[in-house]
Amino acid sequence: MIRVALLGATGSIGGAALDLARRYPDRIRLVSLAARSNDAALVRAAKEFRVERIALVDAAAAARARAAWTGGAVLDGEDSLRHLAEDPGVDVVVNAVVGSVGLSPTVAALEARKRVALANKESVVLAGELLAAIAKRTGGAILPVDSEHSGLFQCLEGRGSKDVARVTLTASGGPFLRRDARTIADATPEEVLRHPTWSMGERITVDSATLLNKGFEVIEARWLFGLASERLSVLVHPQSVIHALVEFVDGSVVAQLSAPDMRLPLLYALSYPERWESDLPRLKLGDIATLSFEEPEPARSPGLALARQALTLAGTAPAVLNAADEEAIRLFLDRKIRFGDLMPLVGEVLAMHRPSGPLSLEAIADADRWARARLHEAATHWIRR
Ligand SMILES: NC(=O)c1ccc[n+]([C@@H]2O[C@H](COP(=O)([O-])OP(=O)(O)OC[C@H]3O[C@@H](n4cnc5c(N)ncnc54)[C@H](OP(=O)(O)O)[C@@H]3O)[C@@H](O)[C@H]2O)c1
Numbered sequence: 001m002i003r004v005a006l007l008g009a010t011g012s013i014g015g016a017a018l019d020l021a022r023r024y025p026d027r028i029r030l031v032s033l034a035a036r037s038n039d040a041a042l043v044r045a046a047k048e049f050r051v052e053r054i055a056l057v058d059a060a061a062a063a064r065a066r067a068a069w070t071g072g073a074v075l076d077g078e079d080s081l082r083h084l085a086e087d088p089g090v091d092v093v094v095n096a097v098v099g100s101v102g103l104s105p106t107v108a109a110l111e112a113r114k115r116v117a118l119a120n121k122e123s124v125v126l127a128g129e130l131l132a133a134i135a136k137r138t139g140g141a142i143l144p145v146d147s148e149h150s151g152l153f154q155c156l157e158g159r160g161s162k163d164v165a166r167v168t169l170t171a172s173g174g175p176f177l178r179r180d181a182r183t184i185a186d187a188t189p190e191e192v193l194r195h196p197t198w199s200m201g202e203r204i205t206v207d208s209a210t211l212l213n214k215g216f217e218v219i220e221a222r223w224l225f226g227l228a229s230e231r232l233s234v235l236v237h238p239q240s241v242i243h244a245l246v247e248f249v250d251g252s253v254v255a256q257l258s259a260p261d262m263r264l265p266l267l268y269a270l271s272y273p274e275r276w277e278s279d280l281p282r283l284k285l286g287d288i289a290t291l292s293f294e295e296p297e298p299a300r301s302p303g304l305a306l307a308r309q310a311l312t313l314a315g316t317a318p319a320v321l322n323a324a325d326e327e328a329i330r331l332f333l334d335r336k337i338r339f340g341d342l343m344p345l346v347g348e349v350l351a352m353h354r355p356s357g358p359l360s361l362e363a364i365a366d367a368d369r370w371a372r373a374r375l376h377e378a379a380t381h382w383i384r385r
Contacts, residue, residue: 116140
């Protein structure tokens with residue numbers, strides 16, 4: 001039985017984790033749950049799984065939860081995520097919160113030598129190099145939940161980077177793969193949020209439409225697998241069946257395939273090194289018939305180029321990219337800027353940034369604050385009046 005802290009329990013990945021806990025009551029014991037402000041859903045899950053404690057970052061939501069649930073402790077504030085992550089009574093932390101707020105619990109869990117089933121990609125984008133060093137020092141481990149990195153992890157089977165010639169991450173291409181490129185700039189939030197193959201939270205869905213999400217995944221692969229960026233490529237694969245391919249130095253290529261269902265990579269991050277029997281959706285290749293691949297078109301994937309730029313700049317540049325993007329997405333979803341303004345605006349902030357000094361958690365936090373402020377300054381020229 002593994003004892004699990006689930007951070008981001010009310011989200012899309014959080015829901016997948018609750019589903020797995022329901023399917024494997026003899027293997028997964030949910031000890032604690034956390035969210036930002038959705039107290040109703042969190043309390044419902046706390047009662048169902050009889051957890052020992054919950055955390056709501058929002059203090060008012062935590063107060064409501066204390067009135068509605070007396071089954072255990074209710075923590076509040078951002079620090080509460082860290083407290084749940086370092087709890088000695090927890091073996092595995094599923095980190096499924098969205099945004100840079102996820103970094104501190106990832107660090108805390110690794111420092112406490114735990115396994116982190118990591119969906120919060122921002123942790124690795126911001127601080128991949130630091131996280132790899134902490135895991136090496138403490139013996140903690142990151143098991144990727146992102147389907148592409150879980151795919152890579154499964155293809156590599158522990159092989160080091162010296163055996164690898166190239167890895168390829170696949171991208172669905174997002175909602176605008178076939179749309180007339182001239183009309184994409186004016187896409188509405190409703191159109192952007194309608195993803196063709198995956199049902200996900202708002203932020204990652206918008207990032208999938210600019211392909212910045214795929215760019216973030218390139219940065220993640222750099223640090224999770226120690227691969228130089230020249231060896232990381234992206235192919236558009238609209239069926240989302242092959243998640244990753246590894247070409248080894250001898251020319252052999254190994255790919256990982258599965259139905260596009262986030263419960264599968266999450267299950268592997270929990271069961272590893274075992275595989276647990278499941279009745280999750282099976283891949284029926286005969287029904288799919290065609291698997292197709294194409295190079296990403298630069299006009300439809302501006303986020304990919306920005307992420308590569310941030311990876312080259314290194315240091316705090318990925319943190320700047322992430323924070324500026326998070327703020328710009330909010331402006332877009334609030335209909336203050338056009339979809340076509342998103343990446344140029346984020347690019348403007350990235351171009352202003354000068355990474356300096358050694359990378360540290362403090363430097364990342366400073367860069368994050370700097371980028372959010374610059375984004376809002378820059379946006380005043382773009383915001384619709
Ligand atoms: N969805 C996918 O298929 C998928 C695939 C690969 C990777 N990921 C990554 O997994 C992470 C979660 O994605 P998602 O799609 O599940 O997001 P989501 O549906 O938007 O859920 C986000 C979760 O994080 C919580 N949260 C948001 N802001 C928070 C804050 N400031 N402090 C604490 N908790 C906060 C939310 O709580 P409230 O409900 O209370 O706001 C919710 O539980 C992201 O990093 C994403 O990139 C997702």
